[in-house]
Amino acid sequence: KAGVTQTPRYLIKTRGQxxxxxxxxxxxxxxxxxxxxxPGQGLQFxxxxxxxxxxxxGNFPGRFSGRQFSNSRSEMNVSTLELGxxxxxxxxxxxxxxxxxxxxxxxxxxxxx
Amino acid sequence: xxxxxxxxxxxxxxxxAIASLNCTYSxxxxxxxxxxxxxxGKSPExxxxxxxxxxxxxxxFTAQLNKASQYVSLLIRDSQPSDSATYLCAVMRAGTALIxxxxxxxxxxx
Numbered sequence: 001k002a003g004v005t006q007t008p009r010y011l012i013k014t015r016g017q018x019x020x021x022x023x024x025x026x027x028x029x030x031x032x033x034x035x036x037x038x039p040g041q042g043l044q045f046x047x048x049x050x051x052x053x054x055x056x057x058g059n060f061p062g063r064f065s066g067r068q069f070s071n072s073r074s075e076m077n078v079s080t081l082e083l084g085x086x087x088x089x090x091x092x093x094x095x096x097x098x099x100x101x102x103x104x105x106x107x108x109x110x111x112x113x
Numbered sequence: 114x115x116x117x118x119x120x121x122x123x124x125x126x127x128x129x130a131i132a133s134l135n136c137t138y139s140x141x142x143x144x145x146x147x148x149x150x151x152x153x154g155k156s157p158e159x160x161x162x163x164x165x166x167x168x169x170x171x172x173x174f175t176a177q178l179n180k181a182s183q184y185v186s187l188l189i190r191d192s193q194p195s196d197s198a199t200y201l202c203a204v205m206r207a208g209t210a211l212i213x214x215x216x217x218x219x220x221x222x223x
Contacts, residue, residue, distance in 0.1 A: 033210065043157070043201065043213040056210045090156055092211075101147065102211060104156040 002027065004093050004105030012111045018079040021108045025072050025093030031055075032074040033102060034066060037088040049074055050096065078110075086112045116140060117204050119214035128223045132189040136202030136214055139183065145205040146178055146185045151216065152198045161187060192221045 005024045013019050025032050033056075034046040045058040049068035066076040072093075078085055088109050092102035118137050126132045134148075145164055149157035163169045163176040163185065175188040185204075189196055199216040 035213075042215040045210040045212070048210060056208075058210065088156075101159055101162050103159060104149075107156045 004091060004103055006089075006091050006105040006108050008108060009106060010109045010111075012113060013081050015081055015083060015112055017081050018077060019081060019110060020075055020077045021089055021091075021110075023074045023076075023091030023093075023105060025074070025091075026103060029093040029095055029103075030072050031094045031096055031100070032068055032072065033092045033094070034074070034076050035090045035092065036060075037090055037107075038086075043090070046076065081112045083112050086110060115214075116212045117202055117214040119200075119202050119217045121215060122218040123220050124217055125220045125222065126192050128192060128194060128221055130192050130221075132192045132196065132219055132221070134187040134189070134200050134202075134217050134219065136185045136187075136204075137183055138185070138202075138204045138212075140204065140206055140212075141180075141183065143183075143204045143206050145207075146176070147203040147205070147211070148174075148176060148185075148187045149201040149203060149213075150198045151201060157201055189219075192219075194221050194223050197221050 007022045031050045033048040037043045048056040052068045063079045068074045088107045090107045091105045094100040094102045148161040151157045161176040163178045169176045173190045177186045201216045202214040203211045
């Protein structure tokens, strides 16, 4: 069974631009969560989607948004990029919300210059 | 108080020894507990999940949970150099998100 895939793997953007990241969950998984990982803050939860609905949201500004499609694929968008948005963005999939184990994709490394 | 706390390390053990990794959490109603391993430059990999008080064993790994003490640990027996990585503890309350600790770096020397 294929794992979680994320595209692109690497991105370099300029401050003020916007970016869209994509995540395809494990087949049969309906929940997708997004995390930001930085050396200083560690892994921080951005949001979770299940059945095309946002179920939980972390403490990030409104510049960070996401959506989920009917095939469970998810995208996250960051508008008006700031230098501090440079991070590894990780997507994790699980069968459903709540208790289930989450499996991470390889991540997208975003560098904002 | 941080929600999930781990000693950042590094924890250094010789090959063949037992490595003991610890984690405490602040939310008493947390119900699900996970250990992830993350190699440098890679994404986290789920290695153990535990939901009930007591021990859960999987190969060389044993997770231990004590909800009264709000404490979860991971023991790695017969540690190998390939176990050298950062180990992340994660905690979840039903219907909410996974909350991660900052991780403990383990170094196994041959």
